[in-house]
Amino acid sequence: MLGRTANGLFWMFRYLERAENTARLIDAGLRMALTRDLVTAEEEWRSVIATAGQRAGYEAKHGTYTGNQTWNYMLREKGNSSSVLSMFSLVRQNARLARNAISGELWEAINENWLVIEDQLSKPVGENRVLDTVATIRRAGTMAHGALAGSMLRDEGYHFARAGTFIERADSIARILDIKYYLLLPSLSYVGSSLDTGQWDQVLRSVSGDRAYRWLNAGQIDARGICEFLILDESFPRSLAFCYCALRDDLAALARLHGSEGHSNMLMRDADTRLTELTIDDIFDQGLHEFLVEFTANNASIADAIANDYRFLV
Incomplete structure (x- = not known):
């Protein structure tokens, strides 16, 4: 196997794992913030950003830690190279790079979920949609891992x-x-x-x-x-x-x-x-x-x- 193909497979799944982990952090932060008062909720979102390693970039753009600002930054901010949108774009790019080394089922799982995620993140995510969006991202990871386990040599x-x-x-x-x-x-x-x-x-x-x-x-x-x-x-x-x-x-x-x-x-x-x-x-x-x-x-x-x-x- 060519080194660039091995690299594509390796990083395809690293980026997929990062995207899933970010979705899990947002889900946990949202559920915690809903049980807190306004001040404590901001601290919860501050901790979520810190845990994701995105604090410096976030604070360069925002001065407060509201939920809406935080999850949109982590999900779709154009200037955030660690956003889910950026990560899943890299998942798909690496899947294309390694297209001949992966099964059709795995390619379909990545490509179809990328189209759904790109559409969901094409506009700001409101509070009424954030849990559904997070669930979509986690489901995309589950489908990709399932396709890997079930269809790959x-x-x-x-x-x-x-x-x-x-x-x-x-x-x-x-x-x-x-x-x-x-x-x-x-x-x-x-x-x-x-x-x-x-x-x-x-x-x-x-x-x-x-x-x-x-x-x-x-x-x-x-x-x-x-x-x-x-x-x-x-x-x-x-x-x-x-x-x-x-x-x-x-x-x-x-x-x-x-x-x-x-x-x-x-x-x-x-x-x-x-x-x-x-x-x-x-x-x-x-x-x-x-x-x-x-x-x-x-x-x-x-x-x-x-x-x-x-x-x-x-």
């Missing part, structure tokens, strides 16, 4: 697509957890309060983990338990442990198909072993922030190594 293309998904998903989860500790919580005096509990609930909702966590923990919202769930629980498909287990398998499959291992396999094996051996006590003893900063740096190194091993830029 388990060849190089399949594994590059999955590698992109899990690299991006792991990065997103790590950043959401880090933002919680350093931006969402305004003061240590809030720890254990209803505000703190609500923010942790927002974290779970933003990764579609609220129902799974409550089922496993009898509905108890506990910061330490949530961190353990999102970092170390291999049964939850958005935990760091699950992402790395899947990524390890996909990189191993690529190595077998190519007849040799690359630097990415070595980095992946080391990272996966370190994560598997950790307990939540080890993570908190090291410091959650320090652990997450190290994790995101290592994750970026693995992504770079994949690109180098398979000559994405050639």
